[in-house]
Amino acid sequence: MNKENRSKLETLLKKVANQWNFEICNLNIQTNQNPIVVKIIISKTNGDDISLDDCALFNTPASEEIENSNLLNCSYVLEISSQGVSDELTSERDFKTFKGFPVNVELNQKNSKIKFLNGLLYEKSKDYLAINIKGKINKIPFDEVLKISLCTLKD
Structure with a gap:
């Protein structure tokens, strides 16, 4: 064709x-x-x-x-x-559905050696993403987040 x-x-x-x-x-x-x-x-x-x-x-x-x-x-x-299910979280619905699930957060921090964070999805606001890393809530400003994906937790 x-x-x-x-x-x-x-x-x-x-x-x-x-x-x-x-x-x-x-x-x-x-x-x-x-x-x-x-x-x-x-x-x-x-x-x-x-x-x-x-x-x-x-x-x-x-x-x-x-x-x-x-x-x-x-x-x-x-x-x-x-389309099936994507592992990348993009919509408000995704964040509500997968609250408490393990996520991998790819960061856009130019002056940091940390490029990825793994934890449990805790909260999403208009300004930041909060993830639970081993019991501690970390708030990451959205301008530092490149991608948020479902994953399996690494020790």
Whole structure:
């Protein structure tokens, strides 16, 4: 499949997804497979989680759009899925859900030898992140935090 047809197909599928209150996060067409595999990763426009039922619901309109477009004139397998769970904490919901869980905090401290901190997620405010390191609460200003990820604690 050439780039132009792939782009046309992606545009068509995005319109269909929007009608069903979904967004297409990724479209991957594996032309090296026989039959071709079309993988679509979706999310909800309102930010809610994607369920198996959502994937099944989007399967029919996506398949119909592919068929009607005549951009794939061969047999294919259509796979609809969600983004899954990321280990990186980014949303307020993530911080509430994983309070008390072990996290790895990557730091942006230019004049420090410490680049990572491991501890239990304690609190997040608009100004700082608090983690519990061996019973001591450490508050880290957000301008010093690069990334916060779930992890396993190291002794």
